[in-house]
Amino acid sequence: MTINSKIFRTSTFRLAAIYLILFAISVSAVLGYVYWNTVGILERQTDETIRAEVQGLSDQYRLLQLAGVVDVVKRRMEEGGGSIYLLVNDKRERIIGNMDMLPSVAMGEPGWIDFPISVGKAGTRQRHTGRAYHAPLPGGYTLLVGRDVEEQRLFGMTIRRAVGWALGLAIILGLGGGWLLSRNFLRRVDAITATSRTIMAGDLTQRMPVSGSEDELDRLAQSLNDMLGQIERLMTGMKEVSSNVAHDLRTPLTRMRARIESALRSDDAAGHRQALEKTIEESDRLLSTFNALLSIARAEAGHSREGLAETDAASIVHEVAELYEPIVEDAGGRLTLDVDGEIPVRADRQLLAQALSNLLDNALKYGAGGNTEGTSVTVTARAEDGMAVITVADNGAGIAQQDRTRVLDRFVRLDESRNKPGNGLGLSLVSSVMKLHNGSLTLGDAMPGLLAKLELPLLVETRQPA
Numbered sequence: 001m002t003i004n005s006k007i008f009r010t011s012t013f014r015l016a017a018i019y020l021i022l023f024a025i026s027v028s029a030v031l032g033y034v035y036w037n038t039v040g041i042l043e044r045q046t047d048e049t050i051r052a053e054v055q056g057l058s059d060q061y062r063l064l065q066l067a068g069v070v071d072v073v074k075r076r077m078e079e080g081g082g083s084i085y086l087l088v089n090d091k092r093e094r095i096i097g098n099m100d101m102l103p104s105v106a107m108g109e110p111g112w113i114d115f116p117i118s119v120g121k122a123g124t125r126q127r128h129t130g131r132a133y134h135a136p137l138p139g140g141y142t143l144l145v146g147r148d149v150e151e152q153r154l155f156g157m158t159i160r161r162a163v164g165w166a167l168g169l170a171i172i173l174g175l176g177g178g179w180l181l182s183r184n185f186l187r188r189v190d191a192i193t194a195t196s197r198t199i200m201a202g203d204l205t206q207r208m209p210v211s212g213s214e215d216e217l218d219r220l221a222q223s224l225n226d227m228l229g230q231i232e233r234l235m236t237g238m239k240e241v242s243s244n245v246a247h248d249l250r251t252p253l254t255r256m257r258a259r260i261e262s263a264l265r266s267d268d269a270a271g272h273r274q275a276l277e278k279t280i281e282e283s284d285r286l287l288s289t290f291n292a293l294l295s296i297a298r299a300e301a302g303h304s305r306e307g308l309a310e311t312d313a314a315s316i317v318h319e320v321a322e323l324y325e326p327i328v329e330d331a332g333g334r335l336t337l338d339v340d341g342e343i344p345v346r347a348d349r350q351l352l353a354q355a356l357s358n359l360l361d362n363a364l365k366y367g368a369g370g371n372t373e374g375t376s377v378t379v380t381a382r383a384e385d386g387m388a389v390i391t392v393a394d395n396g397a398g399i400a401q402q403d404r405t406r407v408l409d410r411f412v413r414l415d416e417s418r419n420k421p422g423n424g425l426g427l428s429l430v431s432s433v434m435k436l437h438n439g440s441l442t443l444g445d446a447m448p449g450l451l452a453k454l455e456l457p458l459l460v461e462t463r464q465p466a
C-alpha cells in the first residue's frame, strides 16, 4: 500500500473530510445569503420600479388616452438614466420610445423579457443587457418599459465568481490541510510501528519517538516508553541475577566436586568422613544462598502484592527478637528491645520477619568488631508520621558512608568481612522486601556501629461508625 492510499484511510483524513463538507455547506449558506441580499435585492427593486411604471402608464392611458402616455414617456426619456421605453401600434410601428423596434422576444404573452440592447453613439456602441416588461394597451398598442441592467449583470457575475473562488479555495485548502495533517499523523504512527518492530526483534534499548508537542500520540509514546523502561529494568535485573547465581554457585560446586574426587582417590576412612562433613556444610551454604535468591526473586516478582495482609509489625519484631536473644546472649552480648503498642501495617509477615532476621544476623556477625564489652544490639519499633519505623543498631565498626548504597547490591561483601561466612545477599533481600512494601531501608551511623532503619507505611484504620 502506498503512503497516499494509506493517508485516505487515516481517521485524521476522514475527520478532515467531514469537517470540510460541513465547512463547505456553511460557507455556501453564508455566501448564498450575501448573494441574495445584494444582487437579489437590486434585481427585485428594478423589477418593482418597472412594474410600478407600467402600472402608472396604463392608468395614464385610461385617463388621457395615447397623448397622455406619449407625454409622460417623452418626459421620462429626457431624464435619461438607462430607462427603456417603447410604444408601438398594432402594426408594430414606433409611436414613441428610445428603441427602434420591439425585440423579437417581446412577441406573445405579456411578461418579463431579457434582451440585448446597444447603447452609446455610433462608433462606440456597446451591447448591454436590458430587462423589460411588455404589456398590451387597449386599441392594439403595446407598451414596453425596461432598464439597462448591464451593471447589475456585471455585479452579479463578479459576486458569483467570488463565491465560486471562495468555495473552490476552501475545498482545496481543506483537502490539502487534511492531507498534510494525515501525512504527519501517519508518519508518526509509522515511526512508532517501526520502533516496536525493532524492539520485538530484540533491541530493548530502542524508545518510541516523542515529538515534544505533548499531544495524544506523545502521551501514548511516553507511556509506551515508561513501560519499555520497566521491562528493560526487569530484564536486566533477571540477567544480572542469573549470571550472579551462575557465578556464585559455580565456585562452591567446583570446590565440592574436587573434594569428593580427592576423597574417593584415598583409602583413608577418617578422610572420607571429613570430606562428607565438609560436603554437607557446603551444601547447606548453597541451600541458604538459593533460599536467599528465591526470596529476593519472590519479593521483586512484578511487585506481586497478593501476599500482603493487615498485620502487626510490633509482634513480628517481638518474635524475631525473642529468637535472637539467646543467640546474642550465648555470644556474651546483650539485646535491648524497645517496642510499644501495636503497629498496624500491610505486610508479608514471613518476608518482613526474614528481613529483620537478616539485619539481626548482620548485627551479630559484624557488631562485636573490636569491641571488648561484647555485642550490644538495640532493636526499636514505633509508629511515626504515618510510617512504621523499625531500627536495628549494633556497636561494631559500621559501614563507611561511601559503601552504604553499594552493600545493598547483590553479592556485595566488604573486604573487612571476608573472614566471616556469608553470601552478600542479606541486605539485598532487606532492600527488595522494603520496596515490595512501598517502604525503604536506610543505613546510618549508630556511633559506633551500624544503624539500619526500616520504614513502611502505617495502615490507616478505617473503623465503621457504630
Ligand SMILES: Nc1ncnc2c1ncn2[C@@H]1O[C@H](COP(=O)(O)OP(=O)(O)OP(=O)(O)O)[C@@H](O)[C@H]1O
Pocket: 292, 358, 362, 363, 366, 367, 394, 396, 397, 398, 399, 407, 412, 413, 414, 415, 416, 417, 421, 422, 423, 424, 425, 426, 427, 428, 449, 450
Ligand atoms: N552491621 C554491620 N556492621 C558492619 N558491616 C556490615 C553490617 N551489616 C552488613 N555489613 C557489611 O555489608 C555487607 C553486606 O551485608 P549482607 O547482609 O548483604 O551480606 P552478608 O552478611 O555478607 O551475607 P549474607 O547476609 O548473605 O549471609 C557485609 O558483607 C558487611 O561487609
Ligand SMILES: [Mg+2]
Pocket: 358, 361, 362, 422, 425, 426, 427
Ligand atoms: Mg548478612
